[in-house]
Amino acid sequence: MQNGENGSVNENVGTGSLVAETQTDVPENGESVAKKHKGFTGRIGFVLAAAGSAVGLGNLWRFPYLAAKYGGGIFLLVYILLAVTFGFSLLVLEIGIGRLTGKDVIGAFGKLNKKTKWFGFVSLVVPVLIVPYYCVIGGWVTKYLFAYMSGDGSTGAMTGENAALYFNNFISSSWEPIVFFIIFALLSFAVVIFGVQKGIEKIGKILMPILAVLSVGLAIFAMCQKGAVEGIKYFLVPKLEGVNIAEVFLAALGQLFYSMSLAMCIMITYGSYMKKNTDIQKSARQISVFDTCFAIVAGLIIIPSVFAFASSPQDVMQSSGPTLMFVSLPNVFSQIPYAGIIGSLFFLLVLFAALTSAISLIEAIVAVLRENLGMKRWVACLIVFGVVLLLGIPSSLGFGVLKSLSINGMTILDIFDYVSNSILMPLVAIGTCVIAGYFVNFRAIKDEIGLKVNSMRDRYFTVMIRYIAPVCMLLILIFNIIGL
Numbered sequence: 001m002q003n004g005e006n007g008s009v010n011e012n013v014g015t016g017s018l019v020a021e022t023q024t025d026v027p028e029n030g031e032s033v034a035k036k037h038k039g040f041t042g043r044i045g046f047v048l049a050a051a052g053s054a055v056g057l058g059n060l061w062r063f064p065y066l067a068a069k070y071g072g073g074i075f076l077l078v079y080i081l082l083a084v085t086f087g088f089s090l091l092v093l094e095i096g097i098g099r100l101t102g103k104d105v106i107g108a109f110g111k112l113n114k115k116t117k118w119f120g121f122v123s124l125v126v127p128v129l130i131v132p133y134y135c136v137i138g139g140w141v142t143k144y145l146f147a148y149m150s151g152d153g154s155t156g157a158m159t160g161e162n163a164a165l166y167f168n169n170f171i172s173s174s175w176e177p178i179v180f181f182i183i184f185a186l187l188s189f190a191v192v193i194f195g196v197q198k199g200i201e202k203i204g205k206i207l208m209p210i211l212a213v214l215s216v217g218l219a220i221f222a223m224c225q226k227g228a229v230e231g232i233k234y235f236l237v238p239k240l241e242g243v244n245i246a247e248v249f250l251a252a253l254g255q256l257f258y259s260m261s262l263a264m265c266i267m268i269t270y271g272s273y274m275k276k277n278t279d280i281q282k283s284a285r286q287i288s289v290f291d292t293c294f295a296i297v298a299g300l301i302i303i304p305s306v307f308a309f310a311s312s313p314q315d316v317m318q319s320s321g322p323t324l325m326f327v328s329l330p331n332v333f334s335q336i337p338y339a340g341i342i343g344s345l346f347f348l349l350v351l352f353a354a355l356t357s358a359i360s361l362i363e364a365i366v367a368v369l370r371e372n373l374g375m376k377r378w379v380a381c382l383i384v385f386g387v388v389l390l391l392g393i394p395s396s397l398g399f400g401v402l403k404s405l406s407i408n409g410m411t412i413l414d415i416f417d418y419v420s421n422s423i424l425m426p427l428v429a430i431g432t433c434v435i436a437g438y439f440v441n442f443r444a445i446k447d448e449i450g451l452k453v454n455s456m457r458d459r460y461f462t463v464m465i466r467y468i469a470p471v472c473m474l475l476i477l478i479f480n481i482i483g484l
């Protein structure tokens with residue numbers, strides 16, 4: 001592996017045609033021509049769709065919990081620092097690879113270097129494993145939205161001990177979660193089937209502004225409640241005692257990388273739909289800002305509400321993931337006047353955030369089928385829908401009928417989650433950096449991103465992708481495996 005920057009043998013292995021093709025924009029077949037016209041119409045469309053992907057359940061049910069656990073303001077500070085360095089570099093790398101090649105993830109790695117095409121297949125496993133169970137959880141969110149809209153939130157059904165009972169009864173039912181899972185999946189596929197411009201871009205332009213207004217509105221409401229100030233302090237003021245900075249660093253890194261939808265094939269796919277004259281760095285900056293701000297606003301909704309209404313707020317903040325969202329928060333909401341309205345608005349927010357993320361994952365798989373097998377969009381959607389049903393139904397039943405299939409206390413859904421998030425994603429991120437940095441024409445990717453040869457940014461990016469990011473991801477991988 002040489003470090004040769006300007007045309008070393010290694011940097012150009014198998015990529016002789018890459019630069020010529022992209023520079024002259026000669027598409028390989030009619031499909032590419034069609035795609036060029038049907039990509040995002042401009043920067044706003046791209047940024048909103050990508051931010052829609054980034055803003056998801058992770059921001060809502062993990063970020064506030066991690067911040068509460070790892071020293072409040074300290075965690076925020078480390079997170080923001082990592083977002084502008086590590087997160088930003090990986091994000092522009094993926095978008096750059098997508099736009100340079102103009103292809104789905106398999107096509108992209110194949111076009112960078114024929115010998116790295118296999119890596120596209122490996123990467124594809126990530127969205128294939130995540131979509132089904134993400135749709136199952138999306139179904140739970142849909143159920144809660146319905147429940148609040150139909151008044152369950154104000155009847156005491158989710159107050160105190162009842163909250164956990166309500167949730168457990170629901171997820172262990174043999175049919176109800178499946179119905180909601182299918183409703184959520186159908187909603188997501190209904191968008192993807194309309195294509196990039198008429199489906200994904202349009203929905204991003206509608207849902208993301210609503211999401212912003214809704215989240216800020218709920219945060220203001222939460223922060224105005226009596227006792228909320230303690231929560232705001234708990235979230236934002238740096239606390240050093242009892243905090244291990246190495247742990248904070250790893251937790252922030254892991255969260256950041258999940259939150260920005262990295263190593264999921266999404267940013268490569270969306271990048272391939274980006275216009276050549278759109279500024280990649282500016283777009284990436286806007287996506288990161290949107291994602292981080294939303295995570296902070298989510299914290300400002302959840303933590304102040306918990307402090308204002310829960311009897312032992314610090315204990316409630318020990319819960320994350322499904323327990324926080326479907327048990328602790330409904331219990332908190334039940335103490336609020338107008339629980340039905342607040343609960344409905346909150347779960348509408350969660351639903352929109354989850355939908356735009358699921359859509360992005362589905363599109364990454366649909367793109368592979370369309371571009372490599374020449375399938376029509378609707379046929380590809382139908383096949384992916386079939387796979388989602390096939391893998392999603394067992395995940396959904398893993399809390400009831402199929403509970404005996406748990407391994408080590410992990411349900412089927414947990415296993416999908418662990419394998420994809422904790423093992424495969426760090427591996428794919430390491431692979432993407434190593435392939436881009438050492439085995440293909442790295443210069444062409446950097447040109448695509450708009451990094452001038454030997455400029456400060458260019459050198460910084462090189463060091464980040466070749467050395468720092470792979471090492472950081474390796475640490476996360478080791479941490480995830482040991483932490484099991």
Ligand code: PHE
Binds near residue numbers: 053056057130258264
């Ligand atoms: N960024 C998303 C989140 O924070 C992660 C994700 C994206 C998950 C797409 C699934 C699909 O939740």
